[in-house]
Amino acid sequence: MDMWTKQLGWVALLLSTVTSFTISAQEVVASKVQSELPHxxxxxxxxxxxxxxxxxxxxxxxxxxxxxxxxxxxxxxxxxxxxxxxxxxxxxxxxxxxxxxxxxxxxxxxxxxxxxxxxxxxxxLFGKRALFVKAGDTRLKGVETLQDLQAFRAVLGYDWPDTKIFRANDIPVLETTYRASFRIVSEGFADMFPRSVMEIHEEAQDDTLSRDLVIDQNLIIAYPxxxxxxxxxxxxxxxxxxxxxxxxxxxxxxxxxxxxxxxxxxxxxxxxxxxxxxxxxxxxxxxxxxxxxxxxxxxxxxxxxxxxxxxxxxxxxxxxxxx
The missing domain is CATH 3.40.190.10 (Periplasmic binding protein-like II)
Structure with missing residues (x-):
């Protein structure tokens, strides 16, 4: 092996060592930065x-x-x-x-x-409300306008923004807790329990909540x-x-x-x-x-x-x- 070949070999080894050291240093820095961030x-x-x-x-x-x-x-x-x-x-x-x-x-x-x-x-979609009604109650079938809807009473939660929204639109509202709302409709104290279209199907499948209630087939109440x-x-x-x-x-x-x-x-x-x-x-x-x-x-x-x-x-x- 001549001198030139030996020198090239040493240069390659040196470059490899420097590259390896640089990568390792970067990994250490990255690891240190990550470890300094809070959990x-x-x-x-x-x-x-x-x-x-x-x-x-x-x-x-x-x-x-x-x-x-x-x-x-x-x-x-x-x-x-x-x-x-x-x-x-x-x-x-x-x-x-x-x-x-x-x-x-x-x-x-x-x-x-x-x-x-x-x-x-x-x-x-929480501003798109389908309605729980008492099983067999078909009165909402004839509702086509807000004025028609104002003849029916909704039940909503004590602290919900929706309660104020419905009242601002002259829809009568009975306030109670979430769990009690289902019973209020099934016992006839309110006509409808408006629920987001994203949650009403799941609630309808829970018989401990929605016994004797069905999802109205006619209306969606919509607001931003x-x-x-x-x-x-x-x-x-x-x-x-x-x-x-x-x-x-x-x-x-x-x-x-x-x-x-x-x-x-x-x-x-x-x-x-x-x-x-x-x-x-x-x-x-x-x-x-x-x-x-x-x-x-x-x-x-x-x-x-x-x-x-x-x-x-x-x-x-x-x-x-x-x-």
């Missing part, structure tokens, strides 16, 4: 019976939004409360540091008190009413992380795919197609949330190609600042 425990509310699939979807979506932001924010784990909690109490638990994230129908009042992530996670993730008013960092994660999922199409693949979504869309839709106003929706609905809802259309999505356009109405 975040995120506390969530428990599920109401009869709403397991909707809850599972929201929890999965949240987990995915956190997973795709691990490189920037660190690892996480979700800790579910062992107690079933009403909507308003879930939100109050954010402020009292008992929960970190919840999801709820929004309103101006809730957005003043808590920090919304203005991305509609249920594609606005998105569900958002909420965090406490002082948790801007978590709001930023969830927002970034959701927008990333939107950009890749994973968000839309998760929702469209959900059986409750498919069943809900079929309910809307088969019924007369009566629209009512929602005077309690903020302008920012109305804009979010207008921007995001077209992205959930099954006929719209996901590649048409523009993340920068979608980011415009997503304000995570407290009003």
């Amino acid at each position: 975040t425990v995120i506390r969530l509310p428990n599920v109401h019976p009869g709403r397991d699939a909707v809850y599972a979807y929201a929890k999965t979506l949240l987990a995915e939004s956190l997973r795709v932001t691990k490189a920037q924010y660190g690892t996480f784990e979700l800790l579910v409360s062992d107690q079933e909690t009403a909507q308003e109490r879930q939100l109050r638990s954010l402020e009292h540091n008992m929960l970190d994230v919840t999801w709820s129908v929004t309103s101006k009042e809730r957005e003043r008190q808590f920090l919304p992530i203005r991305i509609p996670i249920m594609a606005g 009413s998105p569900i958002f993730f909420f965090v406490s008013s002082d948790n801007q960092a978590l709001a930023n992380r969830i927002t970034e994660g959701l927008l990333t999922l939107f950009e890749t199409g994973k968000f839309q795919a998760l929702l469209v693949a959900n059986a409750n979504f498919k069943q809900g869309m079929s309910l809307i197609e088969e019924r007369t839709v009566i629209g009512i106003e929602n005077p309690f929706l903020s302008e920012q949330s109305r804009l979010a609905l207008e921007k995001f809802l077209p992205e959930f259309s099954a006929s719209k190609p996901l590649e048409d999505f523009e993340a920068t356009e979608m980011a415009v109405p997503v304000q995570v600042e407290k009003q």
